Amino acid sequence: MSTAEERADSDLQSWAEVTPDAARRLLLAAVEAFAERGYHATTTRDIASRAGMSPAALYIHYKTKEELLHRISRIGHEKALEILRTAARREGSATERLADAVSSFVRWHARGRTTARVVQYELDSLGPDARAEILALRRQVDAEVRGIIEEGAAAGEFDVLDVQGTTLAVLSLCIDVARWFNVNGPRTPEEIGELYADLVLRMVGAKNRK
């Protein structure tokens, strides 16, 4: 058996920035509790207890349950943006960059499926301000992928009828990996990343697919 921290760590390599240790342990406990029981069925007492702490100790770090969800959602979205931005801005053709963006985004959703599910399915549980902040991050995520597709179309590498709709479909395809991915299934995150990069290059009509 692995600890909650080890499990969530293998999910998403973005928790290191959360300090002190107690604040990180609480965040990891919240991810697991929200994923298992849903946001509304989880109490701050449940989260504290999973982290081996008292409710009073939780309130030192987080004022409300929503603050925990907001923090998890922000970390998840910032990491998503970083992954896509890195792929979008590297050297290489639009074809290479789109394949890289898709395969790395897919690998991250497969490995970080627990966090990704919480982030995606509990978006409506955020309050208006937190939600507005996260939606702004989502528009940036969208813009990175749309940018690569637009460049590929302009350069004649791709043949795309509907850039906005294709961008939406590409992101949707990658995100849904978090719903169905199974660690005991027949495919590794790397294999799914490679398959999906090829499928997405087909979707954009890339002329130079391998």
Added chain:
Amino acid sequence: MSTAEERADSDLQSWAEVTPDAARRLLLAAVEAFAERGYHATTTRDIASRAGMSPAALYIHYKTKEELLHRISRIGHEKALEILRTAARREGSATERLADAVSSFVRWHARGRTTARVVQYELDSLGPDARAEILALRRQVDAEVRGIIEEGAAAGEFDVLDVQGTTLAVLSLCIDVARWFNVNGPRTPEEIGELYADLVLRMVGAKNRK
């Protein structure tokens, strides 16, 4: 303002089979409650109250909360199977049948997003027997789409490297529409269905795309 029944009816045209009326009203109330608060945060008392009934009246129709989820999940999966089976077994080329399967499956997920979310995201909340029954239905859903892709590949209409993986991706793309579809968004279910049919024909390398 529409009633819960009107809203859920526009979501999914499969509730008519549920009789008597009280049993149907309770099922619709459960869909809404599970979608809003999650399965674990919803009590049978909440569901009865949403349906304007007493908890005792609920127990006449459903012994447990899980029975409600099981019934919702079975209706959703049977309808999914019916939609794909109809498209798979109609007259026409594999290209036409795949386009039809994808566009109708997408339209249904857009219109029935509330039910679809409950069915997809609460699968782990089912007990072992109910879960096994639903997983068997999911394998049949998968087999319908895989069948069309295999036939298209065998007939030389499609160019597919990985039939199993492509089937998974096609279903995943359609299902995730329920997560992001917004009735106030710029696209209708019909428009998304058409866009996605084209994207999926690209994914399978269809030679006779329009």
